[in-house]
Amino acid sequence: MNSYTNTILTVIAICLVIIIIELAQPINAQRSILDVNIKGVGGSNVFRKVPMKIK
Structure with a gap:
């Protein structure tokens, strides 16, 4: 093989070694609880079961 191919x-x-090292590191997951409940739509509060169309 010539020097260009070796380079x-x-x-x-x-590059493959760098990728493997980055993938081997543990991922830091968020441990706090995230509230995903809908509390308002368009500035109005949501009460009980209100039918709404989601776009």
């Missing part, structure tokens, strides 16, 4: 393969190998 390209070395760069690819270095």
Whole structure:
């Protein structure tokens, strides 16, 4: 193999090692509770079961 091919393969190998190192790190998940209830629509409060169309 010539030097150009060796250089390209070395760069690819270095990039793959970097990707593997980044994927091996643990992901920090959010541990707090997130409220996802709908409390208002268009500035109005939502009470009980109000039928509404969601676009």
